[in-house]
Amino acid sequence: MxxxxxxxxxxxxxxxxxxxxxxxxxxxxxxxxxxxxxxxxxxxxxxxxxxxxxxxPTVEKVFRNLPITEVTNYAPIAGLPDFLEAAAALTFAENRPDAYINAVATAGGSGVIHHTIWNYSEIGDTLLTSDWYWDPYKVLCEDALRKIDTYSLFDENGKFNIKSFESKVNELLAKQNNLVIIINTPAHNPTGYNLTDSEWDQILDVVSAATRSKEKRIVLLVDIAYIDYAGDKNESRGFMKKFGNMPDDILVVLAFSMSKGYTMYGQRTGAMIGISKNKDVVKEFEDINQFTSRATWSNINRGCMKLLSTIYNDKAVxxxxxxxxxxxxxxxxxxxxxxxxxxxxxxxxxxxxxxxxxxxxxxxxxxxxxxxxxxxxxxxxxxxxxxxxxxxxxxxxxxxxxxxxxxxxxxxx
Ligand code: PLP
Structure with missing residues (x-):
């Protein structure tokens, strides 16, 4: 042009x-x-x-009954505290890992991906995801001046291809010190695959081994956009407990979204949930991601945050x-x-x-x-x-x- x-x-x-x-x-x-x-x-x-x-229907009813000022007012940049509590509780159900946990409100799951790319990889770095992936991952990486590489999701038996995953993790960590890996499970878009618990064990073994050398760090971004349509609530969240046993050099970020689970696609509400064994890492997580929110969209949708906490705080609802x-x-x-x-x-x-x-x-x-x-x-x-x-x-x-x-x-x- x-x-x-x-x-x-x-x-x-x-x-x-x-x-x-x-x-x-x-x-x-x-x-x-x-x-x-x-x-x-x-x-x-x-x-x-x-x-x-x-x-x-119940989501609609609660949303329409919110006081108008809860819809129109500003919200704290980090998100309403009762929303963050509800988002974490609903994400983990009975599978809260034994680790430090902090959450920051985001504009949907997309906002989580945006912030994680920006704050946990260097400009020019390559992020890793599977060969079947949701297209916007690439756009989000490229807009932030990062690249994306892929491993083969499936082996010849239609199971998670741990060999391909391992070799890509090691290849990329030979070139850069931080590696952000995006894993979309359960109810993966576009295949509908759920990683099994034993496949999760293999993944966590690989990332733990890959960060053994001092300067190497991995951020595991787990995109759980479809988790509420993946089967039994606690079974589909069982893998989350495992994040309590991760070494210090691994930060797990869960991408909570209200788009699918609460059919609130256009309301752009989500949260990034950081999990680490190290208290400083989750404090930094809260600080830097709030900062990026301020610099990107300021605060998010107050009404939708209030919607979630209202639902969560009433067991019958x-x-x-x-x-x-x-x-x-x-x-x-x-x-x-x-x-x-x-x-x-x-x-x-x-x-x-x-x-x-x-x-x-x-x-x-x-x-x-x-x-x-x-x-x-x-x-x-x-x-x-x-x-x-x-x-x-x-x-x-x-x-x-x-x-x-x-x-x-x-x-x-
Ligand atoms: N991740 C995947 C795999 C998706 O398909 C979507 C939406 O289609 C999202 C994340 C993000 O959704 P949202 O930004 O609406 O929360």
Missing amino acids: TNSFAATHAKGKLATDTIFGAGSAANQAVTRFGKDKVVNATIGVILDDNEMLVCL LAQVEAERGTCYRMIQERAAVFMREAKAVNLFMLPYVAGFFLTIPAQKPNAVCDKLHEDNVYAVPLDKGVRIAVCAVPATKISGMAGKVVKALAAV
Whole structure:
């Protein structure tokens, strides 16, 4: 571009969002052919069986009953104390690790990722995540002048590829002293995989060994955006207890988000929860991340923070929210089960799905497969190495028949 005002580091930035792109193609098809004829599996939010956006009813009720000043007023930069307490308690349930813990409010889970990249890696450093990952990780790294590298998530048996993980951790730590690793589990986006407890043990063994040499440090950023749709509350959080046994050179950061768990996507509310055996590390965590909040967005959404603490502080209300969420969980599980059943019947290979909003089919030419699917009025998201299907957004009746159409599209490209 000849006429650019952009600073050197900003030149050429353009976020082409494939997810929203695929979504708008689906919307055009709906206008042309009618809603009934179109399967829109691009959307990353829960839609009910009439394809309407779900807001958990009790969440809505509590939110609408908040005093207006609790919605309009400013909040402390670090977050309302009762919100931070609720966020940590709801994150851990009965699995609070035996360590120092501190929390800072953020603009959703995205805010946690932003701050962790900025405050725990050097400019020019490389962050590590798995080869199947949520695209914005890369944008967040690149905007902060960092790079991203990946390990293979799955081995040939469809289990966590610990060898690939280990070799990438060691390769990167040979070049830099701090390494931020982003792990999205349980109910991983885009595959729906849950790391097992024994896979967690292997991961923690690798990171503990890698930081044995004095100057090497690892920040383990665990993105738990979908944890409330991953199955039993305490079982899906069991791995958190293990963070009480980490060496001093490892800081764990959990990315709590109200987007999915409380269907408050647009309210931009979350928290970063720092866990360390070392008191100074969590004090520093609180200080530096508050500072970055002040410098990035100031304080976050007061009303949504109040919403969480109100829900948490009333056991009956919390139980109601959990029951309503449970209904959504079972609805999504049922949709995924329909797809998996049919995939098996037509010999369609998919990545191991356990729970969550999405499932993925590996493909050599994902864009061509998605284009081909349009001929059947099926809309999905092309990833680098596969096709993502949002079971959170498609009624079971429309899921039926989809696996066969994917097989047909794969064969045609
Ligand atoms: N992590 C993953 C894997 C996601 O898919 C999302 C949202 O889609 C987020 C984090 C962050 O969500 P939010 O910033 O809305 O909390």
